[in-house]
Amino acid sequence: MSPVTARLVTIVILALSLTRAEALEVLTRDGGPIAGPAIAHGAEFARETGVAVHVTPRPFDALYGAVMMGFVTGSPPADVLILPADWLPDVAPYLMPVPDDLVQSPLVQGIHPAYRDRQMRWRGQWLAVTLDGDLHMGAYRRDLFEDRAAQAAYRAQTGRALEPPRTWQDYARIAAFFRARGVAGTLEASAENGQRLWSLFSHAAAYTAHPDHPGHFFFDPDTMAPEIDNPAWVRALHDYLDALATAPGPALPSHGVRTEFAAGAAAMALDWSDIGTVATDPASSKIRDRVGFFALPGTDQVWNPVAKRWDRLAAPRPVPFLAFGGWIAVVPRGAADPKAAWDYIAFLADPARATRDVMTGASGFNPYRLSQLDDTAGWSTLMGAQAAADYLSVLRESLSAPQTAPDLRLPGYPAYMAALDARLGRVLSGEITPRGGSGGGGDRLGPDHRPAWPRQPAPPLPRGDGAGGGAMSLWRGIQGRLLLIVALSTLAMALAGFAAIRALDQIGEAAETVTGRDVPAMAAALRLARIGDRLQSRGASLMAASTAAALSEAQRAIDADLAAFAEQMGALRAAAPTDSPDQIATLSAELAARLRALSTDLDRLRGLATLRAAERAKMLAQQDFLRQLLGPSILAVEAITAGETLPDPEIYRTAVRSQAPLLAAERLTDRAMSEPALGGRRPRGAGAAAGPGRLSAHAGAA
Structure with a gap:
């Protein structure tokens, strides 16, 4: 074991011991929705229990990576994670089960079964607590639908009454009718990163739900x-x-759909149930007393996936869709205080507190408890009697229907969704157009031979030859996966050195005497940290590469950074003195003594409690770097990259055991990237033993 590594380990361990947070750490997405209630209720929880809650918000696009990085490197990313329910299959191996007394409590049993039984379990084990119930629904302008002139014109044009749509054909006719009258027909999400995929899924749910299959x-x-x-x-x-064509203008994200509808911009809209509280909010809505709601339309024509034909049903059949599924709270294995973590989750999900959240459009939480669906008086006060009756009726109907469709739920979910969203974006931008031909089944209900969804894999990535080509589409075999593992490993070691330097820098001038002899080594470590920062972005570029050229360029950049990393490792070894392993303990005692002396000096010279609090806050701010990197992981990376034979067998065994997180990372990468995401069809039975082929379509549904 090199002396530099020993010193970095000592610095990290001592700094962690001095700055150990007493607060409960919570990680979730940024912004007012979701994070807002977590922070507000965290303050309440602290006042009532004395346990402080520190919420770390991350941009949604970075949240999955932050969570999985913590897991695969062997350090829990927080004590409580508030995540999308559809991520549960990926994080399940790293979670603590929900305590039995909480599962059996009225708090959990009062959650609607559609969310409790589908979203809180994976492979039969209770792993999460639902905080939010998501589904798609429709909203419409009652004043436009009830206008006598519009009703007469619509009947004259279609021979039908102008009323909320029951089928997707009705929905299209009504949207086109209002568009022709100078009003946007309907609003749906279509902006990049604007949750547009779920709008497409909502359209598909009814057509794909054959009662016999x-x-x-x-x-x-x-x-x-x-x-x-x-x-x-x-x-x-x-x-x-066709629906998007009835509302010309810029592409809207989901939150834009509900705000534009509340501004009176369209006759209808399709969105999550947040649209109910936003469209009836007297402070922001121009149509608050003129809003009605409808369940997702259905169809009497469904695709038979076995016979490969369209079948006609006796009557239109709506298929509600649990779009996105909502947000859940989980506790990782290794959480510092599991009891406090579950107490905080129960506090968040308290029925009275949760009801206030779901009646606030800004919370991001939607109704999910049985009692919330029965609170007619509360919703009437909020929305008005007629809107509340419509709203609750749609929610009850959607959640109680046996044919209600859950969202996609399987390991590697984010990769599948990203690939499909990229493909949809290319269609919406006009870069590609759907091609002709619908496959062997044909359309037996009429001469509708409109172009088909593109069948080539999405996104287009280089593929290998033979049966294993799909599994090598991103990484080009095992070498590509190992390259990512090396990048993650070097990043972890570089961040350790960087965190140590920053911590020592904040302690003050007195700490300089502790590491004065190690300045050349620390300079090399800082350069390693910079390389690690680059490798982090390189890794993201590699994962996002959608063409062979982009993949090759990302690999070349990583190779260059790895070469620079090896050079700086040599500089570290050259700068470090050749101390024996026994000097680790000496160095630890020396550094601890210096830190205690520094603390005394600060108390004597500065004497201000506020300054000490500020110093502590600075140290806490580094905890995201420090807590993920414990000694054994650094020793393992050093032993592997340097190829040294450690003299102490116990140290060597510890290093070998610490390789487990890296092996977990490899398995995760292999599983998530082993098959083209939502690509072209494989022949029946082909590849059934590879990648997602081992999974059931709804393996974790119950």
Whole structure:
């Protein structure tokens, strides 16, 4: 073991011991929704229990990476994680089960079964507590639908009454009718990173839900062959594009849909149930007393995935869709205080507190408890009697229907969604257009031979030859995966040195005497940290590469940084003195003594409690760097990259055990990237033993 590594380990351990946070750490997305209630209720929890709560918000696009990085490097990212429910399959191996007394409590049993039984369990184990219930619904302008002139014109044009749509054909006719009268027909999300995929999914749910062949929404449940290119999805795609055409203007994200609808910009809108509280808010809505709601439309024409034909039902059949599924709270294994973590989650989910949250449009939480769906008086006070009756009726109908479709739920979910969203973005931008041909089934209900959803893999990535080509589409085999592991390992070691330097720098001039002899080594460590920062972005570029050229360029950049890393490792070894392992203990005692002396000097010279608090706050701010990097992981990386034989067998065994997180990272990468995301169909039975082919379409549903 090199002396530099020993010193870094000592610095990290001592700094952690001096700055150990007493606060409960919570990690979630940034912004007012979700994080807002977590912070506000955290303050209440601290006042009532004396346990401080520190909420770390991360941008949504970075949240999954931050969570998984903590897990695969062997350090829990926080004591409580508030995450999308659809991520549960990926994080499940790292979570503590929900305590039995909490599962059996009225708090959990009062959650609607659609969310409790589907979203809180994975492979039969209770791992999460639901905080939010998500589904898609429709909203409409009652004043426009009840206008006598509009009703007469619509009946004359279509022979039908102007009323909330019951089928997707009704929805398209009504949207086109109002567009022709100078009003935007309907609003749906279509902006990049604006949650547009779930609008497309909502259109597809009814067409793919054959009563005799359930479970074929996204994949064939027997072979895991993707269904995304069958005629049901083709029709859904065109329905979605036709709906967007009735509302010219810039592409809207989901929150833009609800705010524009509340401003009176369209006759209808499709969105999450947040639209109910936003559109009826007297402070921001121009149509608060003129709003009605409807369940997702249905269809009497469904695709038969076995017979490969369209079948007609006796009557239109709506299929509600649990879009996104909502947000859940979980506790990682290794949380510092599991009891406090579960107490905080129970505090967040307290029925009275949760009801206040779901009635606030800014919270990001939507109704999910049975009692919330029965609170007619509360919703009437908020929305008005008629709007509340519509709203609650839609929620009850959607959640109680046996055919309600859950969202996609399987390991590697974010990769599948990112690939499909990129493909949809190319269609919306006009870069590609759906191609002709709907496959072997044909359209037997009429001469509708509109273009089909693109069948080539998405995104287009280089593929290998033979049966293993799909599994090597991103990494080009095992070497690509190992390259990512090396990048993560070097990043971890570099961040350790960087965190140590920053911590010592904040202690003050007195700490300089502790490491004066190590200045050359610390300079090299700082350069390592800079390389590590670059490698972090390089890794993201590698994961996001969508063409062979982009993938090759990302790999070349990583190779260059790895060469620079090796050079700086040599500088570290050259700068470090050749101390024996026994000097680790001496150095630890010396550094601890210096830190105690410094603390005394600060108390005597500065004498201000506020200054000491500020110093402590600075140290806490570094905790995200320090807590993820414990000694054994650094020793393991050093032993592996340097190829040294450690003299102490116990140290060597510890190093070997610490390789487990790296192996977990490899398995995760292999699993998430082993098959083209929602790409072209495979022949039935082909590749069934590889990647997601081992999964059930809804393996974790119950």
